[in-house]
Amino acid sequence: MLSIVSPSAVRAVTTSSFQKIPSSPSSFLWRTFHASSSAHRKHFAIGGTPRRVRFNLAPEQQQQQQRSSLAGGGSHHYGQRKYPTYLYVGGGVVAIGGIGMYFHYQNFAPMTHRRRWIASSPEFEKEIGDENYQQLLQQYAGNILPKHHPATMAIEKIGGRIFQAAGEFAREYNLDYFDTKNVTFTVVDTDQANAFVLPGNHVFFLSGMFKYAQTEDEIGGILGHEMAHNLARHQGEKISTNAVVGILARLTLFLDPTGGYLLLFLPATQLLASLPNSRNQETEADNIGMYLAAKACYDPEALGRVFKRMDEAGSDGSDKNLALKPPEFLSTHPSDDTRIKNMQKWLPRDNKIFHQDEGERCRSLRRQIEVGNKIFQAATNISGPDGLPQRHGWM
Ligand SMILES: [Zn+2]
Numbered sequence: 309m310l311s312i313v314s315p316s317a318v319r320a321v322t323t324s325s326f327q328k329i330p331s332s333p334s335s336f337l338w339r340t341f342h343a344s345s346s347a348h349r350k351h352f353a354i355g356g357t358p359r360r361v362r363f364n365l366a367p368e369q370q371q372q373q374q375r376s377s378l379a380g381g382g383s384h385h386y387g388q389r390k391y392p393t394y395l396y397v398g399g400g401v402v403a404i405g406g407i408g409m410y411f412h413y414q415n416f417a418p419m420t421h422r423r424r425w426i427a428s429s430p431e432f433e434k435e436i437g438d439e440n441y442q443q444l445l446q447q448y449a450g451n452i453l454p455k456h457h458p459a460t461m462a463i464e465k466i467g468g469r470i471f472q473a474a475g476e477f478a479r480e481y482n483l484d485y486f487d488t489k490n491v492t493f494t495v496v497d498t499d500q501a502n503a504f505v506l507p508g509n510h511v512f513f514l515s516g517m518f519k520y521a522q523t524e525d526e527i528g529g530i531l532g533h534e535m536a537h538n539l540a541r542h543q544g545e546k547i548s549t550n551a552v553v554g555i556l557a558r559l560t561l562f563l564d565p566t567g568g569y570l571l572l573f574l575p576a577t578q579l580l581a582s583l584p585n586s587r588n589q590e591t592e593a594d595n596i597g598m599y600l601a602a603k604a605c606y607d608p609e610a611l612g613r614v615f616k617r618m619d620e621a622g623s624d625g626s627d628k629n630l631a632l633k634p635p636e637f638l639s640t641h642p643s644d645d646t647r648i649k650n651m652q653k654w655l656p657r658d659n660k661i662f663h664q665d666e667g668e669r670c671r672s673l674r675r676q677i678e679v680g681n682k683i684f685q686a687a688t689n690i691s692g693p694d695g696l697p698q699r700h701g702w703m
Pocket of ligand 1: 533593
């Protein structure tokens with residue numbers, strides 16, 4: 309797919325595109341005002357004495373000027389701003405082009421058929437994902453568990469089964485962009501409970517998550533959710549939205565260099581575009597993720613149990629990280645209640661896959677998973693005073 313977004317454009321959006329915006333709008337306004345009043349003094353006060361200046365104005369213009377000064381002078385700058393005709397024509401062309409582009413780049417998410425907009429290419433998303441992956445490896449250096457560590461081996465085993473199910477999903481929905489061969493699993497030793505995925509199939513699992521995900525089935529639910537983000541190219545949606553928001557933000561500054569429009573524009577896009585998009589994507593990742601887990605012979609009900617535990621620990625304050633700042637995995641913009649209710653709705657579909665052929669399809673794998681569940685529980689069941697494992701036995 310043709311890409312309209314260049315890597316530098318997106319990096320600019322995510323890092324420096326707003327640096328030219330004054331850090332404090334009020335200080336910017338103050339500087340503007342200060343500069344104009346200095347100029348005013350230069351023109352109208354020579355040798356410290358204000359000098360009266362006469363202009364040749366028509367009588368109605370003089371009346372207008374008087375009304376304006378009585379009304380408080382400076383404010384007319386905002387009320388009577390007139391833009392040149394070429395701006396209106398240019399704005400029209402941009403608007404028509406924008407509508408055309410919207411329809412050209414809109415498509416539908418797999419399985420849920422949600423209408424969405426992606427202008428980036430899968431190759432470009434992978435490029436960004438690979439770059440972030442290298443940065444994170446450096447950031448977490450020293451805390452990354454080695455390949456032969458039991459926790460890494462468990463995540464790779466479960467992740468491998470989920471990845472295989474994701475490959476089947478990609479073939480089922482003709483998702484040519486999904487790389488069915490390459491995947492990485494990185495386990496980071498930290499108290500933080502989180503998991504996330506980058507384009508290019510780079511999955512990160514933060515070991516604090518073992519507090520809440522205590523069986524292979526539950527880990528399968530989490531990794532299914534993460535893999536679903538990539539199957540549905542959610543990062544591509546975010547990159548595309550950010551690029552458009554960056555362009556429009558610059559346009560508002562062009563129309564109103566004081567940054568007034570921008571102050572309205574940024575919260576409005578958050579409220580009307582970014583947050584609802586994020587909620588939809590999380591719901592979609594739960595939906596596809598449960599389906600993947602069931603396909604990989606993991607209990608589709610397990611993900612709901614993880615949410616319940618995390619929700620309880622966040623609301624009763626026993627995990628301060630969760631109470632203060634929900635991680636990406638728990639970015640519950642749909643509330644946990646809604647999330648669990650949604651899962652109940654999808655459960656009959658996923659149970660059918662889980663118990664396919666009267667359980668025959670998963671029978672031998674289930675035996676292995678049951679053994680894995682016991683090993684997991686033994687490793688994670690070191691209860692602290694709150695009833696949750698303080699530190700899992702692998703560490
Ligand atoms: Zn997510």
